[in-house]
Amino acid sequence: MICILEVMTGFLFLSNFLYKPRKIWYDVCYFFPSYYNYIPDMRRISIYHTIILFILLAACSNNKQPLLPKVTGKPGEVLLVVDQYIWESEIGNFLNTMLTQPFEAIPQEEPIYDPIRISSSAFNNIFKSHRNIILAKISSRNKKPRIIVQRDIWAKPQLVVNIIGPNDSTTLQYLEENQDKLVSLLNQAEINRTIENYKKNRAKGIDEALKTKHHLTISVPIGYQMDVDADNFIWISHELSDLTQGILIYYYEYTDSNTFTPEYLVQKRNEFTRRYVPGPVDGSYMKTEDLYPVVYNQYNRDDKYYIELRGLWKLEKAFMGGPYVSLTTLDEKRNRIVTVDGFVYAPSLNKRNYVREIEAIIHTLTITE
CATH class of the missing domain: 3.40.1000.10 (Mog1/PsbP, alpha/beta/alpha sandwich)
Structure with missing residues (x-):
């Protein structure tokens, strides 16, 4: 939608720009009649006009990705969108323990990540631009536990991990089996952000x-x-x-x-x-x-x-x-x-x-x- 508005704005600007010369020529010819033979050919201008409009629309169709804001949050932060009943369950305990386990090979103990927990009702636009987001949804409507990874949904470069499960026990078992993969996803996302920044500077x-x-x-x-x-x-x-x-x-x-x-x-x-x-x-x-x-x-x-x-x-x-x-x-x-x-x-x-x-x-x- 934004791209179409930009194209229409550009189209109107070009219309004004391309058709003004003819009016100017008529004004000149009022004083110098011999210049009538040099009035611009409007058919040719219309062709140019159509070509430019086509190029603008083609560029719009090739740029389907919306402009996303930069991610927010400090390095090492992970936003947990987990409702209270999940947070107080074994799944919540697992997620907190996974994220706060000690970082390897440093002299004083520090957690690998700094979790920030909010409920799903508080998950508004202020939080949606966070760098690392984990959303957990447990419902009997879910047939089996899954982890769905998404990137650059509300900001860029962003990692969004969706944890879906039918109940606590099967979901917890699934998370325990995939703990290393989850931590690796977060680690790689943090490193990749830094690498891209260093490559630019x-x-x-x-x-x-x-x-x-x-x-x-x-x-x-x-x-x-x-x-x-x-x-x-x-x-x-x-x-x-x-x-x-x-x-x-x-x-x-x-x-x-x-x-x-x-x-x-x-x-x-x-x-x-x-x-x-x-x-x-x-x-x-x-x-x-x-x-x-x-x-x-x-x-x-x-x-x-x-x-x-x-x-x-x-x-x-x-x-x-x-x-x-x-x-x-x-x-x-x-x-x-x-x-x-x-x-x-x-x-x-x-x-x-x-x-x-x-x-x-x-x-x-x-x-x-």
Whole structure:
């Protein structure tokens, strides 16, 4: 409807614009009769008019998506549209427990998400633009439990998860079986939003240097600077008064499949950080915290194999530390192992969202040709 109104407005404007010249010519010819032969051909103008109208209507038909507002809400927030009787049931308890479980590999406990619960009657336009929305509806009219995922319904980029079930028991069982998928959906939505923002505001100088010298790219946002650019090690950092976010990129020759074990990857990390990441005290350097178990995940993306590590780092001979997350893959063309490692130092701040920010950066890793 909005598009049609825009086309009609443009049509009227063009009508006024295209037909005015004829009136002007008649006014001129009143004083200069010999100019009558040059009066514009209105048939030709009508043809142009029709063509322009056709182009406007075609553009309207190809743009069926309405203009959506940007999402609202803070990073890590999830809006739960759940009525009181569901919230007080086992399903409500499950959703709350799922969203508030501890975030992995950070020194102080924080929930993976911050749930905000409202009833369905309160779900108005103010709330519909929220970044992450979970709606739960339990009714005997529903034949079986389902999870329906929608995107960009009331805002953009938005994730909307509909949980539908016939009763508490079967719905709860279904949710328990799909808990990891639900959390993964939310995680990916949060990361993708950050990635898209970073791609629009990337530090082009760093991007070009990585591509030219090291044959790889990552979307590093404006505000980061290159601290070290060695033959096979890069250190990029973002420094504020109370926060440090660092990206370490290093690579080495691939020898055998044992390269992808967590023990070997931690060993290589310690080798590079000892050499290139010194602390403020003489003889101090970054290393992986041995007292905290490393979280190890593996997966495939775009036909490439990746290893993800999460853990804690510390400074040897100094009192500093924090979380890190790394992504490792094989560059088959150059027979090298490439690791992108992000770390956070923020002793007085919550760290979950800052870890997600560096996680978004490392997940933009691309090996170039």
